[in-house]
Amino acid sequence: MTSGLSADTSFVPAGVPPTGVVTFLFTDIEGSTRRWESDADAMRVALACHDKVLRAAIEAHDGFVFSHSGDGLAAAFASPSAAVDAAIAAQRELELPVRMGIATGEAELRDGDYFGTVLNRAARVMAAGHGRQILVAESTAVLLDGVELLNLGPKRLRDVTRPITIFQLRTQGLPCDFPPLRSLDADRGNFRPVGRRLVGRDDEVARIAAVLRTNRFVTLTGVGGVGKTRLALEVAGCLTNDFTDGVWVFELASVADAGAVADSVAAILGIAQQPGMSMCDSVAAVLENRKRLLVFDNCEHVLDATAGLVEAILAKSSTVSILATSREGLGVAEEQIWPVRSLSDDAAAELFVERAGSIAPGAAVHEMDAVTDICRRLDGIPLAIELAASRVSVMTLTDIRDRLDKRFNLLVGSRRSLERHQTLRHAVQWSYDLLSAEEKRLLERCSVFAGGFDIHSACAVAGPEYDEFAVVDLLESLVRKSLLTVDRSEQTARFSMLETVRQFAEEQLASCGAAEEVRNAHARYFAQLENTMLSLWDSPEQRYAYRWLALELANLRTAFRWAADSGDIDVAATIATYAGLLGIGVESYEPMTWAEEMIELAVAVNHPRLSSLYVVAAVCWMAGRLENALRYAEAGAAVVARNENAPPYGMEGWLGAAYLPAGEPRRWAELCHAQLERRGDNHVYIRGCRVFGLSFGGLVDEAIEAAKGLVEAGAATRNPYMHTFAIAASTFPLHAKGSDAGLEDCREGLAMALDSGNRFNASILALGMARFEALEAVTPEALEHLTLVLRNYHDSGNVGSIRSPLAVLSTFLYRVGLYESAAIISGFSMSPLAQAVLPEFSTSIAHLRTVLGDTTYESLASRGESMSMAAVAEYAYGEIDHARAELDRPS
Template structure:
């Protein structure tokens, strides 16, 4: 949480970082860990003594960032840090030394952190300091000159250009008795020979990346930045080079390979930039190696991808022949050289993407600002553009004639929209299409085929799915692994390693480009059909497997597949085969239900059923019944029952007993008059190996509980639970454990009931499905209340409310509210409890009045509340409940339960 005392307006910042920390971490990680802990203690102590506040690290991991109201306090803290560090006996390979910068100016405080040019200038000032040195800006000196502490002397270091800043800075060094005093000139753009371009706009949102890459370059001689076209590789590389100027006193040279069309010219391009000319006695590469010798030089070799083999060979030779040379390369794929460290350039974080968009938009449209009226739209726009800097800048250019909302609306064809970049930019960066075409045109024929076909996937695909969907006579399945690896290396695919599997996905911008290529190839319909077929078969496999020991795996797998299954359903609705979509929906029904999103699934089935209206087929039977099951709730529309009855008639006409049995099972949820009769019919009609048969049997046992036939429920559930355990059917084990708990409570075996409820919760957490956990917790609350452990019941009720906030259908919230009320009554907070129960009862009454067990429970709880409150207060509570909304009651329940279960308040029972 942000410190409310943090100063605003004009403040003074102090930035530090540790010299050569990466190398020391690698050499002595254990010793370095203890040393950095001590470093943090000393810095925190010095900042606190001077009256400042430490914020979060700024940049690489071993940096610190503090803020002060007074500039003189910041200077005192800087001196204190250097004195403490110098006096410490360090056990690390070399003493811990830091460079410090202090700068004063106006800033913006947002969400506990500071933003703006003042922050950037302080960070850039730190980058030119040397270990042990304290540098001040002119603004800080102007403010603090009259209040310098005893012994503090300022030395004017002259004016210096700082990375990304157009205005130079007058720099001053702090001298203090006992501290190091002699340093090389500040490592600014003025003091080291280089050919880095002077950037006209500041680099936005890459401070962390600059620090990370600089640290890698400090411990490895070759670092390659990878990423798709327009991701900002070049800009980041130039920023890193400016950051590490002091480490390369013999020169920092940018070599631009993009203009080259002949790979044989790579060595000449490198030699030309470093001032080497062709020798009569050897190759230009040999001459470059000879002339560089032992010099401490950094080469930034930009855009290697189109001449990657030649660039790799040249860089490898240079590194082998020059002991102090370091190379920072940019490429859409790694160079694959021994010792190379690859750094994939990530998309901009949302806040940084919005800042870049706002900055670029203000450049073209001076009146443009991001404020409360457009912030959400800008954030959505930045998300849709994947945080790609080039895309954001091109979109910002459209603010001359369009609002952010209009730009967002037209992003379905972003390649036509996003063009017209700066005339000074390379041709490949003047339109988004040109940037991605540059990447695509470097692919081999087989890579291009797979690239375009991968566009049918949404949100990622496994290798198995890619092999099944994307291969044919033109693309052999045996090639897929190598081709996928190549596309990952070229930054056109992103690999995501999860606990379930490794999946491969495209940024949406890349996927749209690939989809356009698929359209041009005339392959869109056929491969979307294959995509639908694959996910239909995968959902079918999951439907059958979810009744076994692998339920947890399949819930997680289908959750991972959700974007693809939505895309497959959308294709079935818009151009594919609707009946395959009905089958996909049927097999997803159980997943939608356990995931707590039955409404989403029902919407898809309604669309597909409308497209197949008039047909009489098994897919329609199962889809109608699945729709009814997904819509079933105490307040369901009468059309839900009508859909199930229509499915029953059709199943009988088709003479399909398993389908008829499934519909009877669904009717037990929709027809509350006699659910047992429907379940008995389902048992008679469904084969023993039907995936839903176990659910039918366990629901029969629960139906016995509802009518308080406790002994019948126990006789049925005991063998079912043993069978479910032997089969590893987690879903049945959980449900049967809940049913057993209800039956045990019914016959007065409270402790046994709690044991079964506990087991249901354990299995539900193992499965990882929110609705399953909800029902298990609901059962455990009943048991905890029965044995008098009201505090534990209250804690479960808090979790129940949390789950209910995120799942569907809406009556689940009322059920959670009712349990919160029951807990409140048990805790003798009966006024609150009665109100919560009556609000929930309004929503649940229609269903509960048909269930004798629930009616009896309801009467018992309210009887306790009336006895506690007396008739008058009880009636007042009822009147309050009559005007209270479910949302209001839900908020009150959550607040009260949190209060009662907190350690600060405790619970007096």
């Protein structure tokens, strides 16, 4: 296998090329295309300097430059450490953001170029990184000594069969913090490794992992603050390779209402409620046959609801494992309880010294007797120890020990008779008492946030008497005192607090009578973000609006719930509508249920957001509630027709989409036509909806005519959702016509949808790509795009739309000769929606009847019709693999 880099004949390699086992260094400039386009002359100068620095560093460490790709080099080294030293030396001098990858293995040298699988691994390792980052494959890492390596875990890389464990090189003078690697693991769970080392639990981690491999449900129990969450995450990190569908973490601490547990879990997994099923059962159904580890964290306040969800999941799936943390067991039959104990004296002292040393180096290491005494008095509870260690910036160990005597008299003498949560409560109380009045106030007020907050949201609840810089100072102080944690991995710092601390602060907020005021401020803040977020959404930076929605969904849920329960229709309706509009693009359907809840109240007062609520609520046909969706569509259309507060961005066009699965697509087109006439404009979104309605209604020529100029109009909006929707609409009637004229537009639209986070439009465009690519014959590319659509709809629980790609799959399977599987899938797929999207579906079924015979076909189709969504999706994935094998078979 070649390196994949074209040889540059303009240079003569220096040095002696190593042979046998060789270490390869690959480099590349991040964002080089953009730099060339923005200032070619400056880039030309910078590249010359870049080449000079790289070559000098490589040659100084006996490296052999054997290939040049224009913006990067490939070099071979006889010594792994020499390759690392060269990379470090170069990174320290380079001004451009260069990413580097290093791997070691056997390679063959022929005519000045190298051949071997190790070159591909090195290139892929490099491609996974970011500018100024040095990544090292495990094949090299095991050969190194005396360098600091951060284990980023096993990663699946493109064109590499097995996951590669990748390490990040860390050294003085180079950046340490980078975004997640660009690997293929993005959809394999939301678990992220914890950066800080876990102290004193190595053996326990290994034992719990072993228990979880033989018991599908393990609950870590113990007092708050004993380290259950941290231990669970460490165990999950050890088991990532055991679960091909990923590790998923659900922080239930942010779920205040027990009834929202299943909704919260569903929101993270992207699951919508299925018709005739509770949300609990819907989650369980979608998880069927998935090889996943679910981590339910902080279950104690929603014990019964979590237990019910766990029982449903375990009953439905034999491949899902669950790790929970709670102050007590959940009482589920299959549960294996694992009590988490306090740290041993040695481990507790090590934790204190490490945390104190990060604040004031050397403050504790020479007074180990005092450290041991403090840790024993805190019963070895990690949270209490960390709170105590945080004070070394302003106290001696004697000061800390003396305050323990004064503040924690319950820990002395009779402490064995106390429950441990009281011990922890007094540790938190002690830390709280040391705060200034301003620090206490902000900590209490920030307890209303669910899932974290940023500086702006903290200012919103702090009160008008504090400006932004005063709030920043207070946040910094609370972080320093370990009452808040801060994540600086994104562009905006995000704060959170341990749940024990949050609950304590929430109690203080209630006791001072300010809870209602602050919760109102919290809800109003998230309501008034509407214009900001929708403006961001209506721009080329749209993906950041979607990221914000995912990040703040727990806060939006909390704010909506408070406003709705308090009777604040304005705030509740605002949150439901704009979160719902954002959610449509990423197939996040929870806000849809908020809109449904608000409709009756909004109708009663003829609320100005009524039409927007109807638009969001009408999406419920995707969750299988077609009758409700049709009612919302009819009522919403009547409201819009009265010119009363039309939804923004022409989203009223979406109202008629419910007619599609009802078998009346032309009504959608008629409704859009009426909307355009009423508005007196030619809004791109409503035009796109009309084109879809015409296409699905069989009026293909009329649809093609209506689509003229639509792509250009979509591009002019500079809104990726509108642009990609316009492309999807304009290309659909072309492949319905049997023409591939829209193939390149469709390809461009899919890339744009994926880049901007528009999962819904990506699904439509991927379905279009599959059909374009299979116009002449079914191809592997068509099957790949079809798989993307199925996974999107399956993972989000979009039972309303999934029948369309399944119908396409049925026709593909028929065309490659897999008649029985085509018949089975056709049984599930048969619907007005599938027949409208795919006119040739009926012809394919007629051919299947001819090939198989009516009796056999009916039997097979009946089998498919009786399948659950999870079962048919799993079956479809298997048959796609079968179809790929058929395509690979020699003619």
